[in-house]
Amino acid sequence: MTLVESATTPHRRSAPMGRLLGAELRWVLRRPRTLVMLGLFALVPILIAVGVVVADRSGGGLIGAIAGNGLVLPVAAMTLMLALLLPLAVAMAAADAIAGEAAHGTLRGLLLAPVGRGRLVVMKAFGVLVVAVVATLVVAVVGVIAGLVVVGGADGTLVTLSGTTLGLGEAMGRVGIAALWTVGQLAAVGAVALAISAFTEHPLVVLASVLGGLIVFGVLGAIPALDWLQPYLLTTGFSAGADVLRDPTTWGELGSSTLRALCYMAIGGGITTSRMLTRDA
Amino acid sequence: MASRRGWARVGMGVAVAGAVGLGLLAVPAGAGAAPELPPVSAEDLVTSVVEAKDPGPLHATVTLDNALGLPAIPGVPQAANGTSTAQVWSDGAGKGRLSVPSGQGEKTIVDDGTTVWAWDSADKTVTKKAVGTEQKPPQADVTDPAAAAQKAVADLRATSTVAVDGTAEVAGRPAYELVLRPLPTERTLLREVRVAVDSEKRLPLRLTVLANGSSDPALQVGFTELEFGAQDPGMFTFTPPPGATVTEAPDRPGDAQKPQRPEPKVVGDGWDTVVIATMPPADAQQQGGRDGAPDLSSIGKEVSGPWGSGREIDTAVATAIITSDGRVAAGAVPAQVLTEALSQ
Known part of the structure; x- marks a missing residue:
């Protein structure tokens, strides 16, 4: 909570952190492409809901579990979109944050401005995190609403994969845990994307490397001979979100994937900071 | 400037720590030191x-x-x-x-x-x-x-x-x-x-x-x-x-069908025990398994000998031979022991 503290510290000579973060927030959220993307993301849970209701045929997997059990929808939507769509949003924000500014020539101004380079990195990371949080929340909230309205819950309850029934409050808690976990995974993607962004002037390079990297990780994770690689791959834990639907929740995979995400965050954040502090204006 | 370079080094340190952490996560929890316990026979x-x-x-x-x-x-x-x-x-x-x-x-x-x-x-x-x-x-x-x-x-x-x-x-x-x-x-x-x-x-x-x-x-x-x-x-x-x-659930679904099968024959004892059973009739087997049994007709390799011919299925700890006349021999033994048992 250093953000709040520095925002309320009155005797600062340079621009207060709060104002910097506010400016970044406005800059990120007012961008038309961010808004369009969030709008499209909101459509995904609705499309899944309509698809499940129209198909009226119980398939396997998480999508099959949604039928007649609407509160599974937000978790299923987040799990599905974590594969590519949500990382795409984060990678876009990270690409604009540094590489985009460099492409427009506005990064020079930021580097020369009387704002510490460290604070600049914090500001940019904050912008990326906000996109990750907002995108996840949009999916989760629209998912809950679409699940309850379009699919219809099992009497407003959540039937877990273990066959137990949870009330609305506890079900919301489970969705919240899934959302929090998803933001953690996205923050790891965002940190790595920022690090790439700090090394290039072309936003497309960031997008291509992040999405290409995720696809390569997915392919590597699917090759049996390379199963020793799996603990190193961020994508290995991407399916753990469904574990919140078990009762009692199995924390093993959720925990290990979160630790893995923290390691990726440290790698990405460290490289970004180091690069931004040493690069020439 | 010096402090900026110093912080840059801290940043690299954090990145390295993250990479090391990733490596530590990948290491299986592993067996700790063998605990000291009083001896027992x-x-x-x-x-x-x-x-x-x-x-x-x-x-x-x-x-x-x-x-x-x-x-x-x-x-x-x-x-x-x-x-x-x-x-x-x-x-x-x-x-x-x-x-x-x-x-x-x-x-x-x-x-x-x-x-x-x-x-x-x-x-x-x-x-x-x-x-x-x-x-x-x-x-x-x-x-x-x-x-x-x-x-x-x-x-x-x-x-x-x-x-x-x-x-x-x-x-x-x-x-x-x-x-x-x-x-x-x-x-x-x-x-x-x-x-x-x-x-x-x-x-x-x-x-x-x-x-x-x-x-x-x-x-x-x-x-x-x-x-x-x-x-x-x-x-x-x-x-x-x-x-x-x-x-x-129906009452004991298995018991109604099992008595129809003859008792399997046991050859040898101890580690080289071979069990020889008779399969359900071949025509039933080819219809994808009578009682949900998996279809085994496409796995294994063809073998033959004085005992007849059949398919041999090898695993790390056991071998099985399914003969063409509907017998199954299995055991934690090499194939040769199976064929000897089948010849008896």
């Missing part, structure tokens, strides 16, 4: 296991590491190579819960003392079956290390060397390692069977099967997490969730 250990009291209420995670090299059988993902886990709860008084997670689903079996409920999230079905109070809860032999280990000890003592070979830490508990090795005269694919026995509760914690020619276990079933103590009573009740299909 193999006989005493086996006896104490057989006489051990019920461990009482517990919650455990059972992990199966399968490297048997079985061909993939549809519908039984646990049979193929890989790792699968299950969670077990027991209240120590006959009630229990078993939960077998799969990728995006779960099978749950709850025994609440009077009824056994089986839930399958894939098709949202509940199968219920009333059980008498005197009846033991159904426990899968493979996932219950206790039954599996005790059976192995009883069967193999006559033809094996039995020894306590050091200690190990299993599921965070100190354990004795009981090792069974086949006598040199035994013609078998197995090298040794290790059973880790809890030093305090004398509960078998892990069963490891090692085959000749490989240092990695061919099969390992054991607890990876184990905690004793009172369990939440809510774990041992089950209410079918809204939207689920509830069916009554």
Whole structure:
């Protein structure tokens, strides 16, 4: 909570952190492409809901579990979109944050401005995190609403994969845990994307490397001979979100994937900071 | 400027720490140092296991590491190579819960003392079956290390060397390692069977099967997490969730069909036991299995000899030959022992 503290510290000579973060927030959220993307993301849970209701045929997997059990929808939507769509949003924000500014020539101004380079990195990371949080929340909230309205819950309850029934409050808690976990995974993607962004002037390079990297990780994770690689791959834990639907929740995979995400965050954040502090204006 | 460079170095340090952390996460928890335990003879250990009291209420995670090299059988993902886990709860008084997670689903079996409920999230079905109070809860032999280990000890003592070979830490508990090795005269694919026995509760914690020619276990079933103590009573009740299909299980479905089959013939004893059974008629088999049995007609390799011809299926610990005249010979032995048994 250093953000709040520095925002309320009155005797600062340079621009207060709060104002910097506010400016970044406005800059990120007012961008038309961010808004369009969030709008499209909101459509995904609705499309899944309509698809499940129209198909009226119980398939396997998480999508099959949604039928007649609407509160599974937000978790299923987040799990599905974590594969590519949500990382795409984060990678876009990270690409604009540094590489985009460099492409427009506005990064020079930021580097020369009387704002510490460290604070600049914090500001940019904050912008990326906000996109990750907002995108996840949009999916989760629209998912809950679409699940309850379009699919219809099992009497407003959540039937877990273990066959137990949870009330609305506890079900919301489970969705919240899934959302929090998803933001953690996205923050790891965002940190790595920022690090790439700090090394290039072309936003497309960031997008291509992040999405290409995720696809390569997915392919590597699917090759049996390379199963020793799996603990190193961020994508290995991407399916753990469904574990919140078990009762009692199995924390093993959720925990290990979160630790893995923290390691990726440290790698990405460290490289970004180091690069931004040493690069020439 | 100097401080900026200093902070840049801190940044690199954080990145390196992250990479190291990633490496540490990838390292399996691994066995700690072997715990120091008072020595015990193999006989005493086996006896104490057989006489051990019920461990009482517990919650455990059972992990199966399968490297048997079985061909993939549809519908039984646990049979193929890989790792699968299950969670077990027991209240120590006959009630229990078993939960077998799969990728995006779960099978749950709850025994609440009077009824056994089986839930399958894939098709949202509940199968219920009333059980008498005197009846033991159904426990899968493979996932219950206790039954599996005790059976192995009883069967193999006559033809094996039995020894306590050091200690190990299993599921965070100190354990004795009981090792069974086949006598040199035994013609078998197995090298040794290790059973880790809890030093305090004398509960078998892990069963490891090692085959000749490989240092990695061919099969390992054991607890990876184990905690004793009172369990939440809510774990041992089950209410079918809204939207689920509830069916009554038919009474003992297996018994109606099994008596039709002749008793399998057993050739040899000890480690090189060969079991010869007669398959259901071939025409029924070709229709994709009569009672849901997997279709075995496409696996294995063709073999023939004075005993006839058939298909040989090799795994790391066992060999089976299915002859064209409907006999099945199987054992933890090389194929030659099977063909000798078939010739008898």
